Amino acid sequence: MASPPGSQCMETTNSPNENTKHNTNIACICKCAKSMPKKLKSKVVKTAIFAKKIGEDDPRRIIHSVKVGIALTLVSSLYYLRPLYDGFGQAGMWAILTVVLVFEFTVGGTLSKSLNRGCATLLAGALGIGAEYLANLCGDKGEPIVLGLMVFILATAATFTRFFPDVKRRYDYGVLIFIITFTLVAVSGFRVSEILELAHQRLSTILIGGATCILISIFVYPVWAGQDLHNLIAANIGKLAVCLEGFGGEFMSFREDEDEEWITRSDEDKSLQAYKSVLNSKTTEETLANLAWWEPCHGQFRFRHPWGLYLKTGALATECAHHFKIIQKYIYSKPQVKSEFIKKIQEPCRIISTESSQALKQLSSAIRNMTYPLPETEDHIKTSRTAAEDLKIILEKPYPPQQDHFQEIVQLLCVASVLVDVVKSVENISVSVNELSQKAGFRQQKPKADKQQQQLLHRGIVQPVNDSDGSDDSFVVIDVCKLAGGQETLAQALEREKLEMRS
């Protein structure tokens, strides 16, 4: 918390003379009062800058706030426009409550809360009327006791179900509304004879509030939790690819250092850190998957899209990021001496990094574009698997005698050993993405263009684009039909498409 306004004056109040002390206090208060507006102003400015940053980070936040404002203004008109008010009376209040409590950032969140609220109100209302009827049978004296007992039992049982993980995940809000409605109906029925009339009013206003939220949420700049989850998983795999590529670059630099100057690459260091956000995205992924479960079909996402597979892929990506944590620990301590043995280890390490990175890039873009992974992905994985086998063989052979720089070699060997796990990890991600692309009905990529290009390559007309330059992961989706006019060579077209991809 901020320190109190007068705190910096405290020291001066220790003066022995009482009079002086009093004067100092007054002076201090005046000083504090004078500096107050200044401080307030700087605080307001700081908050404004912070608010601007939050808005810029994700402009959908501003849109969401405006959407809530619109929904609330619309619904509160139920209350203050006379013709509507005459229809609903005080029950219009429930529409306002519903809008504020139900309108969430994502469509899934809004749907989840609306449906929970609606169903729970219906169910609890019916039960409440039943309870009221039952209590009525017990006479005037018994009624409060029976009602109290029923409220107690139902509230206790319902609260306990909130500890069930499945209930907690999907129906937590519904249980709360259930308890509230049941209690209100059961208890208020004791007073108000027109309970059905009341229930009708309340339900219709809740319906109006909920429908307003759902409609605005879906049709005005919707934020789909499913789309967010989809993008998050694709981005996470992409981040892993960038990191792994960075590691590959580090291995390359081992080789070429002999002649070159040592370069500090702060930009690349930053890219090597990208995996860290992947380590902590589990909670977000689970929340989004829970919300996405409620969403209807939208864009290429069906209702009951296999969200679980996104979670599985995400978990595998996190597992892979854990390996990166170990690699990053060692990668900076590069061997200073270039023995043959070190070079022998470095080469497969570099291949694994580069090839696995390519595979991850293609998997990431396959998810992003909702297409099947390219057949080349499998090739990249195979190449890195072969390199991993080579590494294993080197690790199993006896160590060449009388080597210096033992510690550096040990660290390189540790990295090598982890890289073997990375290959396995990337394979698992690939299997999971393939399963996802089947179950989620991703598009097949045009095999025709592929074949045609393959033939051109085989006939030696075109120089194949080097896979390991690490910047292009989608050259095979080039529309070869375009070339039929013969106005540019395939090589030129490839170059052009590559430039377009980059821009």
Add this chain to the structure above:
Amino acid sequence: MASPPGSQCMETTNSPNENTKHNTNIACICKCAKSMPKKLKSKVVKTAIFAKKIGEDDPRRIIHSVKVGIALTLVSSLYYLRPLYDGFGQAGMWAILTVVLVFEFTVGGTLSKSLNRGCATLLAGALGIGAEYLANLCGDKGEPIVLGLMVFILATAATFTRFFPDVKRRYDYGVLIFIITFTLVAVSGFRVSEILELAHQRLSTILIGGATCILISIFVYPVWAGQDLHNLIAANIGKLAVCLEGFGGEFMSFREDEDEEWITRSDEDKSLQAYKSVLNSKTTEETLANLAWWEPCHGQFRFRHPWGLYLKTGALATECAHHFKIIQKYIYSKPQVKSEFIKKIQEPCRIISTESSQALKQLSSAIRNMTYPLPETEDHIKTSRTAAEDLKIILEKPYPPQQDHFQEIVQLLCVASVLVDVVKSVENISVSVNELSQKAGFRQQKPKADKQQQQLLHRGIVQPVNDSDGSDDSFVVIDVCKLAGGQETLAQALEREKLEMRS
């Protein structure tokens, strides 16, 4: 979701004969109808067993549910007992709403929501009356427009503040209630002239609801988020100690294997997994710390206890658990051949594991008992630091030539290299726990008893208890004064206390 009741009959409906098909369908429906009660019964039984397990896992859940039931029954009596009803009228509803929405599992949660609700209602009520007054000045035609505009602006701005991390963490619920109350007051004031009377009723019922929740939450089997966080951190450090001890045991078994049979220790393997829950406790820790922030002083915890330091210690423990993840990966592949070199590496590894484990145990029990860490903790850390230095020297020396089993040695070296980091990590945890014990005002352990015991040890009266047996971390807190009667020797007392500790 469960498969639909008739799904297992689907295959039989492929019969070519229509009539047979029809008959089969009927038979199938009958069969399904017959099996329904059985299935329902098995589902109910399963749910009951699951509920029992959830209750047994943490009996406080059952108590919490009963507490909510009691609070709700008490508050709903406002509504259905006539004298009370006459006082509050329909406003009693707000007490019910308050109880259900505000009563949380922990005291901190309940306080946070109650205070948020109370303050937000007051503030928004005042602002709402102001808005209503302002709108009144604009005449009959202007009023709805001005009110609508104010509701829109306030709802939009308030919703946007919910994206501020600080607001989200502590005042999210307050902002919601603020929007609801402001809208209701501003809009309903248009109709109801006795707005102050209404506000008074509503505030007093919310107060009654909130007070009921807070009192029951604090005085009937309270669940303190602070105490939970405290226990969680102590338990997590304890788990790390157990794991590290297990690793030490593995290194020991390297040494002694030469003569002994290979033993599969599934129990120990389980203990080696204990660190995994530490990896994922970050979210829980943060939630608990946020809730603990609201709690008043209780037991040895002050208001404004340094909860941030618990989070810091927890983060360091997680960091340490990450190292364990790497160690565990390698620890099972034990070298089969016992060369002098391997033994040279294994010994410091074993020392680090055992000593650091002892240090962690003492730190964990220091937190648990809210005392300063024992002075021995520092000794354990020093010993393991020395062992780490030894390891580093071994790693820096050139590797002895012509060794076989290169791969196994590499893995051992990787473990060794990680263990050096573990030592650093344990040191950090120790520093953090020391800071915590100072800031949180932990008790100093009786130095007198220590000294007396030291003298006894020096005079050779007592055999010192071996620290590395790994089962006793608190023998120095024994109350030596008890021995004054001379009815048992110190050694006997130590043994007795040890047994008591274990039971």
